Amino acid sequence: xxxxxxxxxxxxxxxxxxxxxxxxxxxxxxxxxNTFLLKxxxxxxxxxxxxxxxxxxxxxxxxxxxxxxxYAGARNFYHLEKAxxxxxxxxxMVPTHQGRGAEHLMYSHLVKPGQIVPRNMYFxxxxxxxxxxxxTMVDCIIDEAHxxxxxxxxxxxxxxxxxxxxxxxxxxDKIAFVNIEQDVNMAGGQPVSMENLRxxxxxxxxxxLKIIYDxxxxxxxxYFIREREKGYENTPIIEILREMMSYSDGCIYSSKKDCLVxxxxxxxxxxxxxFEATRNMxxxxxxxxxxxxxxxxxxxxxxxxxxxxxxxxxxxxxxxxVRYLGSLLMDASVPIVKPTGGHAVFLNALKxxxxxxxxxxxxQTLAAAIYEDSGVRSMERGAISKGRDKVxxxxxxxxLELVRLTIPRRVYTNTHMEYTADSVINxxxxxxxxxxxxxxxxxxxxxxxxxxxxxxxx
Ligand SMILES: *Cc1c(COP(=O)(O)O)cnc(C)c1O
Numbered sequence: 001x002x003x004x005x006x007x008x009x010x011x012x013x014x015x016x017x018x019x020x021x022x023x024x025x026x027x028x029x030x031x032x033x034n035t036f037l038l039k040x041x042x043x044x045x046x047x048x049x050x051x052x053x054x055x056x057x058x059x060x061x062x063x064x065x066x067x068x069x070x071y072a073g074a075r076n077f078y079h080l081e082k083a084x085x086x087x088x089x090x091x092x093m094v095p096t097h098q099g100r101g102a103e104h105l106m107y108s109h110l111v112k113p114g115q116i117v118p119r120n121m122y123f124x125x126x127x128x129x130x131x132x133x134x135x136t137m138v139d140c141i142i143d144e145a146h147x148x149x150x151x152x153x154x155x156x157x158x159x160x161x162x163x164x165x166x167x168x169x170x171x172x173d174k175i176a177f178v179n180i181e182q183d184v185n186m187a188g189g190q191p192v193s194m195e196n197l198r199x200x201x202x203x204x205x206x207x208x209l210k211i212i213y214d215x216x217x218x219x220x221x222x223y224f225i226r227e228r229e230k231g232y233e234n235t236p237i238i239e240i241l242r243e244m245m246s247y248s249d250g251c252i253y254s255s256k257k258d259c260l261v262x263x264x265x266x267x268x269x270x271x272x273x274x275f276e277a278t279r280n281m282x283x284x285x286x287x288x289x290x291x292x293x294x295x296x297x298x299x300x301x302x303x304x305x306x307x308x309x310x311x312x313x314x315x316x317x318x319x320x321x322v323r324y325l326g327s328l329l330m331d332a333s334v335p336i337v338k339p340t341g342g343h344a345v346f347l348n349a350l351k352x353x354x355x356x357x358x359x360x361x362x363x364q365t366l367a368a369a370i371y372e373d374s375g376v377r378s379m380e381r382g383a384i385s386k387g388r389d390k391v392x393x394x395x396x397x398x399x400l401e402l403v404r405l406t407i408p409r410r411v412y413t414n415t416h417m418e419y420t421a422d423s424v425i426n427x428x429x430x431x432x433x434x435x436x437x438x439x440x441x442x443x444x445x446x447x448x449x450x451x452x453x454x455x456x457x458x
């Protein structure tokens with residue numbers, strides 16, 4: 001496979017650091033072998049996350065100049081509201097500073113102590129915002145999602161037997177709502193099919209259960225539906241999006257991903273009761289309900305980015321750039337999650353470093369080793385991200401122990417993908433020399449952001 005042709009040209013460039021080998025070794029030690037603690041200046045290619053790292057277009061930057069910084073009723077709020085109505089089809093929306101702000105408002109409103117929230121695989125901040133009001137997140141994704149080798153085209157799908165199992169086990173009153181993520185991040189950026197969403201709506205209607213989406217990567221999911229699902233081959237992305245959203249009662253959205261902006265988020269719904277409750281809470285935690293922690297200019301860039309991020313031509317390039325990196329690695333037999341997902345290539349650390357036990361944190365180790373080798377920053381998505389069992393306090397070792405090479409949108413060229421692949425392939429060839437890590441500092445919440453490690457001898 002060749003890298004896709006970029007459907008844009010470059011107008012502004014940013015210089016990046018190119019630390020030498022000595023500095024890289026020092027920098028990762030100073031960072032406690034946690035790539036989140038590296039200084040950006042010490043990074044050459046930053047594949048830590050696709051969150052807030054997109055390059056905006058000239059159209060978005062132009063929009064920033066018409067930011068209306070009024071405290072109340074800024075014109076950009078109405079532009080954003082209209083963009084959400086036009087593209088996602090929800091009637092009401094509440095702006096927030098980023099995705100977790102929306103999760104906080106939505107989940108603290110809907111979750112009562114002791115309740116269960118089934119979801120097609122957890123996400124870190126989502127799980128925490130279900131737990132803080134006293135809920136528990138449980139998994140209802142199909143088994144295929146837990147198997148990195150399985151090439152199911154819609155690994156994000158819900159397993160209805162699992163969902164029914166929770167209803168039978170806990171009783172319908174204990175289920176707060178069903179939470180569905182699109183292009184499931186922790187499963188490797190894997191999509192949900194339209195058929196699955198449609199069936200879920202029917203299933204939940206029978207029980208009068210609400211469905212709330214984590215629509216953060218819904219545009220990338222919509223692209224996969226068009227590419228892989230019968231009947232959608234020629235459907236405009238916006239039509240696909242509107243149909244997807246029509247099967248839900250509302251969504252939370254981190255606009256730092258598919259909306260091509262550096263900050264922002266919102267929740268959206270057709271449910272007046274949810275809207276009124278969350279619009280009231282937004283003023284306590286985020287800001288007035290016409291800005292929710294965003295500046296007027298941020299809302300304008302977001303309104304325009306939501307549209308640009310749902311264009312077929314752009315999405316085709318985007319998904320195929322990620323796929324290009326995946327294909328370079330697969331050609332060299334490097335173990336990755338298959339098929340390549342929407343926003344990232346995930347390395348299977350258990351297969352990459354089979355000589356390391358789970359307690360030596362293979363994914364954390366591999367992410368640190370890649371940085372040391374080439375200045376490419378990736379992140380751990382495995383046991384460190386998963387955290388400890390709420391009840392027993394023991395480490396949980398999920399089946400997936402992954403390193404995520406996340407591709408910022410419109411930021412890196414195909415040559416950057418080739419450089420990254422070369423580094424990973426180089427390490428794979430000398431994988432037997434890579435030793436594990438010991439955790440020496442562990443914070444209580446979302447430990448992967450701040451935990452520190454030391455190298456242990458092989
Ligand atoms: C990033 C993300 C969030 C949280 O959003 P922030 O903007 O980082 O607060 C929630 N859900 C998913 C699936 C995400 O990827």
